[in-house]
Amino acid sequence: MKSEIAEILKKNQLSVTGSRTAILEMFKKSNGALAHADIEKKSTEQFDRVTIYRTLQTFVEKGIIHTIPTTDNSVLYALCINNCTQNHHHDNHAHFICDVCDITFCLNHVTIPEVNLPEGFKKKRADIVLSGVCKNCSNK
Amino acid sequence: MKSEIAEILKKNQLSVTGSRTAILEMFKKSNGALAHADIEKKSTEQFDRVTIYRTLQTFVEKGIIHTIPTTDNSVLYALCINNCTQNHHHDNHAHFICDVCDITFCLNHVTIPEVNLPEGFKKKRADIVLSGVCKNCSNK
DNA sequence: TAATATCTTGCAACATTGTTGCAAATTATA
DNA sequence: TATAATTTGCAACAATGTTGCAAGATATTA
Numbered sequence: 001m002k003s004e005i006a007e008i009l010k011k012n013q014l015s016v017t018g019s020r021t022a023i024l025e026m027f028k029k030s031n032g033a034l035a036h037a038d039i040e041k042k043s044t045e046q047f048d049r050v051t052i053y054r055t056l057q058t059f060v061e062k063g064i065i066h067t068i069p070t071t072d073n074s075v076l077y078a079l080c081i082n083n084c085t086q087n088h089h090h091d092n093h094a095h096f097i098c099d100v101c102d103i104t105f106c107l108n109h110v111t112i113p114e115v116n117l118p119e120g121f122k123k124k125r126a127d128i129v130l131s132g133v134c135k136n137c138s139n140k
Numbered sequence: 141m142k143s144e145i146a147e148i149l150k151k152n153q154l155s156v157t158g159s160r161t162a163i164l165e166m167f168k169k170s171n172g173a174l175a176h177a178d179i180e181k182k183s184t185e186q187f188d189r190v191t192i193y194r195t196l197q198t199f200v201e202k203g204i205i206h207t208i209p210t211t212d213n214s215v216l217y218a219l220c221i222n223n224c225t226q227n228h229h230h231d232n233h234a235h236f237i238c239d240v241c242d243i244t245f246c247l248n249h250v251t252i253p254e255v256n257l258p259e260g261f262k263k264k265r266a267d268i269v270l271s272g273v274c275k276n277c278s279n280k
Numbered sequence: 281t282a283a284t285a286t287c288t289t290g291c292a293a294c295a296t297t298g299t300t301g302c303a304a305a306t307t308a309t310a
Numbered sequence: 311t312a313t314a315a316t317t318t319g320c321a322a323c324a325a326t327g328t329t330g331c332a333a334g335a336t337a338t339t340a
Contacts, residue, residue, distance in 0.1 A: 015307050015316060036297085048319045053298065055317095069209035069269050073327085096261055113253035115268060120275030121236055127269040128255060129209055135260030155287060155336050176326085188290045193327065195288095213298085 012062040019047050023055050024064070032103035033068050033078035033095070068095050068104060069127050078106045092126050098134035105134060152202040159187050163195050164204070172243035173208050173218040173235070208235050208244060209267055218246045232266050238274035245274060 005024050006016045014020060022045055027034060039052050047055075056077055059065040068076040078095075094107040112126050145164050146156045154160060162185055167174060179192050187195075196217055199205040208216040218235075234247040252266050 017307070017317065019318075049297085050299080050320085051318055067211045069211045069267075071207050071209045071267065073213065073215040075213040094255065096257070096263075099264065107258065110255055110257065113255065115234065115250055115253065115270065117236070117250065117270070118247065118275065120278055121270075122273045122278055123236075123270050124239065124272035125270070127209075127211065129267040129269070130255065130257070130261075130263050130265070132264035133262045135258065138260055138262055157288060157336070159289075189326085190291085190328080191289055 008064065012064060014058065014062065018045070019051050020055055020058075022047070023052065024059070027065060027077075027079045032105055033076040035074050035076050066093065068093070068106075069129055070097065070104075071129070076104050078104070092128075094128045095130070096134065097129065097131040098137055099131055100133055100137035103134065148204065152204060154198065154202065158185070159191050160195055160198075162187070163192065164199070167205060167217075167219045172245055173216040175214055175216050206233065208233070208246075209269055210237065210244075211269070216244050218244070232268075234268040235270070236274065237269065237271040238277055239271055240273055240277040243274065 005021050005028065008024065009016045009020055022043060023039055026039060026043060036052060036056065039056075040047070040049060056065070060067060060077070063080055065077045066080050068078055070076055092112045094110040094112055096105045096107055097103075098105070107130075110128075112128055115123070115126070117123060145161050145168065148164065149156045149160055162183060163179055166179060166183060176192055176196065179196075180187070180189060196205070200207060200217070203220055205217045206220050208218055210216055232252045234250040234252055236245045236247055237243075238245070247270075250268075252268055255263070255266070257263060
C-alpha cells in the first residue's frame with residue numbers, strides 16, 4: 001500500500017512526503033469523495049490547512065483526483081480511476097450523492113448518455129450529478 | 141415589468157421590497173446564472189451582503205430560483221422557469237457553462253436522458269453540467 | 281387613512297473558508 | 311553526505327458565509 005502510493009506520486013513527478021502519502025491514502029481507503037474539511041478533521045495526523053489546500057490542488061493538476069460539482073457550496077474530490085493525466089481529465093464523470101448517508105460515489109461504470117444540445121453549443125465536458133438513496137441505505 | 145415581478149413575489153407570500161424586486165429583476169434581465177458576487181457588484185443599488193444572502197435563500201426556498209452545481213467552488217443561481225413550487229423543484233436540470241465567456245445557461249429544453257444506475261441506487265434528482273463553447277462564442 | 285402587527289433590512293460581530301509570502305524543514309540529486 | 315530543489319507550516323490577510331438585534335419598511339385591520 002505504502003509503496004503503491006509512493007509509486008503514484010513518483011509517476012507524477014511529485015516528491016513523496018508525509019502529507020501527500022497520508023492524504024492519498026485517505027482517498028484510497030475512502031469509499032466516497034472527500035471534502036477539504038473531511039481531510040482536515042478525519043486524518044489521524046494533523047496537517048496545516050494550507051498544506052491540504054495545496055496538496056489537493058496539486059493532485060487535481062496532476063490528474064490524480066478530480067473535483068465534483070455539488071448543488072450546495074461544497075467542493076468534493078475523488079480519485080481518478082485511471083488514465084487521467086495532467087490537465088487532461090476524463091471528459092465525463094457521473095457521481096451519485098446519497099441523501100441519507102451523504103456519501104458521494106463515483107459511478108465509473110456508468111456511461112453518460114448523449115445530450116441534445118441546442119444548435120451552436122459545443123460540448124467539451126459533461127458532469128452528471130445524481131442524488132437519491134444509495135445501495136447501502138436502501139437496504140436498511 | 142415592475143408589476144410582473146411584484147406578482148411573482150406576492151404569489152409566493154413575500155413582501156414586495158426594494159431589494160427583492162431589484163434582485164429578481166436582475167435575474168429576469170440576465171441571460172445566464174448569477175453568483176452572489178455578481179449581484180453584489182453589478183447591481184446599481186447597493187445592498188447589504190447579508191440581505192443578498194437572505195434574499196437568495198428565500199428565493200430558493202420558494203422555488204423562484206435554483207442553485208447550479210459547479211466544479212469550482214462557486215455557487216450559481218438561476219431562475220426556475222415555471223412550476224417550481226416551494227421545496228419542490230424540478231427534479232432535472234441541465235446547465236451549460238461556456239469556457240470562453242463564462243456565462244452559465246439553463247438548458248430548459250434539454251431532456252435529460254436516463255442513466256443506468258447500479259443496482260440498489262434510487263435516483264431522485266439529476267443535474268447535468270455541461271461545459272464547452274456556447275452559441276455566441278462559437279460564432280465569433 | 282391611521283394604527284398596529286408582521287416582516288425585512290442593515291449593522292456589528294463573528295465563524296469559516298481560501299490565498300499569499302517567506303523562512304525552516306524535508307526530500308531528491310549528484 | 312553535501313547541495314539543490316521542493317514542500318511545509320506559520321503568519322497575516324482576503325473573501326465568504328452566519329447570527330442576533332434594533333430600526334425601518336411593508337402589510338393588515340379597523
